[in-house]
Amino acid sequence: MSTAYPIPSDISPVTVKNTASLLRIVALALISGAAIASRLFAVVNFESIIHEFCFRSRATRVLAAKGFYEFWNWFDPTAWYPLGRVVGGTVYPGLMVTSGVIYNILHALNLPVDIRNVCVLLAPGFSALTAWATYMFTKEMKDESAGLLAAAFIGIVPGYISRSVAGSYDNEAIAIFLLMFTFYCWIKALKQGSALFGTVAAVFYFYMVAAWGGYVFITNMIPLHALVLVLMGRYSDRLYVAYSSWYAIGTLSSMQVPFVGFQPVSTSEHMGALGVFGLLQIVAFGQLVRTHVSSQQFQKLLFGSVVATGILGAFAFIFLTYKGMIAPWTGRFYSLWDTGYAKKYIPIIASVSEHQPTAWPSFFMDLQFLIFLFPAGVILCFRELRDEHLFVIIYAVMASYFAGVMVRLMLTLTPVVCVASAIALSTLLDTYIDPTEPPVPEDVDDAASVATNGSSAGPAPKKGKKAANTSAIPGAKGVLGDILSATTPATKGAAAKPKGIFGIDARLVVILNTLMMLFFFVFHCTWVTSNAYSSPSVVLASQNPDGSQHIIDDFREAYYWLRQNTPQDAVVMSWWDYGYQIAGMADRPTLVDNNTWNNTHIATVGKAMSSSEEVAYPILRKHDVDYVLVIFGGLIGYSGDDINKFLWMVRIAQGVWPDEIQEPNYFTPQGEYRIDDRASTAMKESLMYKMSYYRFNELFGGNTGTDRVRQQQVPKVGPTLDYLDEAFTSENWIVRIYQVKKEDSLGRDLKSANHFSQGKKRKRSKPAPRRRAIV
């Protein structure tokens, strides 16, 4: 027997099996540790705070303090003032309930952990679970070694870390775990035809529905998979059992979430699942009939009736949509197919940076070398094309498209990229670590290729080799020996055409190269995580000239100012990006917030911001606004400020008041967006412009100031404010807060009142003529 390197032959199969499983457990534990540790940069560098979406942590506090029923019935009068928000019915409660349960368990065990720390560390904890779920999923696709690779990838890949660092208390933190685990259960149910696994998949699907709006992805992925299987003639009773149990239980339970309600039976997004469910019943019936009647004509008739029923069903669906019984596709959905749609019709969706089409570099940034292993993995799936491989292929195609449309959906692409790349890389390693030499065609035992069975993830090559050594025993048929033989065909048909790898040097070149890529991947992930994804959005970091870190803490400074210096019920108006932060940190009512459910209300704020003071003042008074908050980055060069977002406010306001607000008015005649002397009148008159640049020149001692974000000189004569008073400006001018003046006590408009108190004379007026002059 010729092998590329010596293999010990005196180890019993039981020892090999046990060692391999022990190594797998150790590897998984290490991967979990790495996944959690790499997400703690934010806590180490800054502090243990929630980065964004303070609302969810606030809701969790309510849940932990008052219990589930109070949370369910919670009406938040401070959000969307004065409309209020029915929180229980407009929120996916999964995240809050999860952390509330963990909090209660910890307290039941007499571990007095603060709810904030539970929230902060929830995402890293669940990322370890995601790694495990991905391992299980990939194991079903290929084998354990691929599973370990996939787990390692998903543990540290930046595309997933971006949404799950410690402190990012967001729905996605738990949703990706649920996504992967539901898919795993579905594959398992499909493979075994198991109603139990179908039910488990349904239960986790329910959890997913309760946790994230992205559950619609599962709702459409599984039916699509089932449909493709049926169309490929791969219908089986296993599919029927798995799908029916998943759909029936999953749909009924998902309707228990108050926010979802009757959507699963009334909106277009969910109709695919229902349609496939119906189709499966028909096909199953057809199969049943076919087993009893063996006439060829009858089968044709059956086929015809199936097609006719399908067409009828489609027509019924269209009819119901037309009659309004089924809600049509939502705008968010359309924007997935036409990237320009949102910009035209729903600017509020397009205005979010997460909803922009993905830039190409970000694929590399988020996935590094996985992005070019990914297609290889998908092609490898085609080689065997079992039912579950079809799932990966469909998932890969769909997710790639969606990730290209929206930055945010990179998150759903990441798991499948990890899985496919792990399959590809594992196949590569299998091929090259396999010690079998090709020119010996006679008694090449497939078992040799099982050698890589226990090879753990790339970063642990020694273990892999050891496992390979220990398991290369005749008769030690690995768990998935047949898969390997299929993926390494070179060892089979070698007699006709000797193909394969000769000698240890050829192997080493490839394996060392692969190892190097894996090392680079780890370095890249660590670097991206620590630099790009681990800064809380409320705290900015910059570098001092000597290289030390300088923390810019303007946001919290301003929010604490609001908390300390304004009455409890003072209403604060700001653009919606800061709504949750104001509610969470300053504890003041806000007009609009990140839960963008009411477009008109947001447009009202947009209109107030983009109109002149005289027009904005009645709007502010009507909504009882006491303070207006703007973000201004012109002084220190913080580019995510309100002037840069201003055009979206204009667009959103224009969507509701096309007669009063027109976007072209805010550009110069040359079509430039300027804030200097050449800025348009509407721009200079707008409340947002005035509030941003009010007294900006004074900072430069009489010289004209320079806006460091726009790189433009502001006009020499700065804007004046009549209806607002500057109340607070933070250290670096990032947050500026203005107080809305009370109405003039003499009933004058505030502009002339201001003129008077500055000592300017009013023009002499005459009594209004009551009669027409006789000429």
Add this chain to the structure above:
Amino acid sequence: MFSLRGLLALSLVLISLANAKSSTGNSVLVVVEPTRQGDFSIFFDGLKGQGYDLTFRAPKDEVPPIIEYDEASFAHVVVLASETKNFAKDITPQSLITLLDLKTNIIVALSTKQTPLTSLAPEFSLILPPPGTPLISYFPKRDEPASVIPISPSKHDATNILSKNLAPIWFSGIPQARGNNPLLIPILHAPSQSFASEVDGGSADALVDSAEKGGEGLWAGSQLGVVTGFQTLGGSRITWLGGADVLSDEFARKEVSKGVASGNTQFARDVAAWTFQESLVLRIDKTEHHRLNETEPQELYTTNDQLVYSIYISKYNAKKSTWEPYSGLKDLQLEFTMLDPHVRTSLPSVAGTPGKYSTSFRAPDRHGVFKFVVDYKRKGWTHLHSSTTVPVVPPRHDEYPRFLSAAWPYYAGAISTSVAFFLFSAIWLAGEVREGTKRSAKSSKVE
């Protein structure tokens, strides 16, 4: 210490013995030229007799300051120095408006001369004629000069401010045309035959001239006011007199006709009573809201709840210096507002309880942050404004009706399916034995 307290008590007793006093304070600063101080002795003595503490100050004196450390030093200010062109630094049009914002009440007299106060009037939507043009009337025929006019209050004047059956009032000064500011309260109108012109210009030429100059905005007729009140949104009151003489001793003693005393004394008292917050002063004592058949207010209400809202209003009784419950308002309204009023209903007084106004209504079927708003603004009266914020929430998850008769088809469907499934299972299981034997026989045959 004891003596001081005793003194304090004594002064309190003395004050309560006084005839009438203001609801906001008794200190009055009078800004008047020392030479003219004696001309208004009847007016001043009247104020003193009512219990006011008068402090006199010449226009150019620096002390006492009217505003000290952003606090008003006096409860009321009377500016009778109508012809003074140069006031001390702290009396400017701007500082007078600040005074009003500090809840001080003011009486200001104008004159035909251009003074700093002339530029203050436009801020109150009062339009003054050009300098040197007093109000002139040749009717009724009398011995006095044409610029000294007896004005009898008509029904267009502020009847709730002025006493009833007031004798004609001697007036000399300038008229004011009023802008359309709703806060203005016309107290006394000019007679319909009167007009503003130069004193000597009784000639027709002057009339034609002024008509040409002023166009149709001729300063004439009963639309002009001679004494005009103004109540700011903050509740402080200011009265503009067309001329200081209307308060003077000379006019007070001057007979309107043989044996009939002029109404000036009473008029001055009425105007001072209104301006100094003695008459037509209301306040809201408290408001309460609760669900029907309950007494305690809820933190939040549910949509479609039947709500009861009550408000208690008192009126100031200057004679007794007390606040008394007042049920006399007939047109009080309640609004239940979220952005716009969702409910607007009248708020009638409750028969048994003086001063209480109450109504009951159904909360709208709309959740949100609502406000109970009572906004009562009537000319002359204190503005009443009350706003109570209360969230209205949708029903709790267990407050919806449980079993709906309309849903019986679904109940029937669910029950029948369950029963059918049970029966099917039972029959299937019961039939298992025979079937099983047959099947096993079959299968054994096949094998």
